Amino acid sequence: MTTLYKMQKVEDVDVFYREAGRLDAPVLLLLHGYPTASHMFRDLIPLLANDYHVIAPDLPGFGNTKAPPRGTFDYSFDHLAQIVIGFTNALNLKKYALYVFDYGAPTGFRVAVAHPERVTAIISQNGNAYEDGLSNVWGPYQAYWRAPSEKTREACRDALSPEAIRMQYLHGADPLKVSPDGYTLDIAYMSRPGMDDIQLDLVLDYRTNVASYPAWQAYFREHQPPLLAVWGDQDPFFLPAGAKAYKRDIPEAEVHLLNTGHFALETNARDIADYIRDFLKRKVKDVS
Incomplete structure (x- = not known):
């Protein structure tokens, strides 16, 4: 199947997205x-x-999506979720399984809580919803959340550096299997004018995600969405305990730990695809 590259207007954002698969196939967002x-x-x-009908948008502040500058656009996770909901409405997506990773998890869980009737399943790949999953690497960010100031904000800036971005890809992964193309492109995206302050705003707003964990966990308990956690178990940010914690609220959740890092798709895309196909075929019976 050929991947197509498209744009969709949502509010004042031009959302770039990748799309592949039959239009009548089950949707995977x-x-x-x-x-x-x-x-x-x-x-x-x-x-x-x-x-599957696979759709992958770039969130505002990332990739090729064109959003207004900081100061005229609210770079928060609530707003990112609002844009994603608008995007699914614009594409007339009535039902979809969610694949959530890293920032995609707090964005996707907000979407799921807002529209539980639309979500057929959740695949969480190093996408956290439990304090169990937060490693001690989060220390500087938590200090910023507790006491926002220029000093605590600057203490988080190192996370935006090329070295830190490269580390996210390579830590815990076989470096021979990690293409430099991914982190080189991310470094270029993050070096664009104004991007550092947008990202530091999102770092501060991440505290709202941790505060929302109980609400998301309540959603899991009430709605019992079929959930598959596929997790790079060497992730320095989100610990394997975060993957296992899903089973507290969704006893039938399935958890697979992979011997790799945060960006598990860089080394284990085929393994993850196999887990997804098997899981969705067994767990999602009606996605029309």
């Missing part, structure tokens, strides 16, 4: 994380497009 964009799914999309 892929939501990326920091510091990347829908290009993180470049290997996964062709592996799933024969069975």
Whole structure:
């Protein structure tokens, strides 16, 4: 299946997205994380497009999506979710499975809570919803959340550096299997004018995600969405305990730990695609 590259207007945002698969196939909506964009799914999309209608947008502030500058646009997770909901409405997506990774998880969980009737399943790949999953790497960010100031904000700036972005890809992964193309492109995206302050705004707003964990967990308990967690178990940010915690609220959740890092698709796209196909065929009976 050929991947198509499109734009969709949502409010004052031009949302760039990748699309592949038959239009009448079950929809799988892929939501990326920091510091990347829908290009993180470049290997996964062709592996799933024969069975699913796969759609992967770039969130505002990332990739090729064109959003207004900081100061005229609210770069918050609530607003990112609002744009995603508007995007699904514009594409007339009535039902979809969600694939959530990193920042895509708090965005996607807001979408799911707003429209539980639309979500057929959730695949969480290093997408956290439990304090169990937060490693001690989050220390500087938590200090910023507790006491926002220029000093605590600046202490988070190192996370935007090329070295930090490269580390996200390589930590815990076989470096021979990680293409430099992904992190090189992310470094270029993050070096654009004004991007650092947009990202630091999102770092501060991440505290709202942690505060929302109980609400998302209540959604899991009430609605019992079929949930598959596929997790790079060497992730320095989101620990395997975060994957296992889903089973507290969704006892039938399935958890698979992979011997790789945060960007598990860079090394294990085929494994993850196999898990997704098997899981959705067994767990999602009616997606029309």
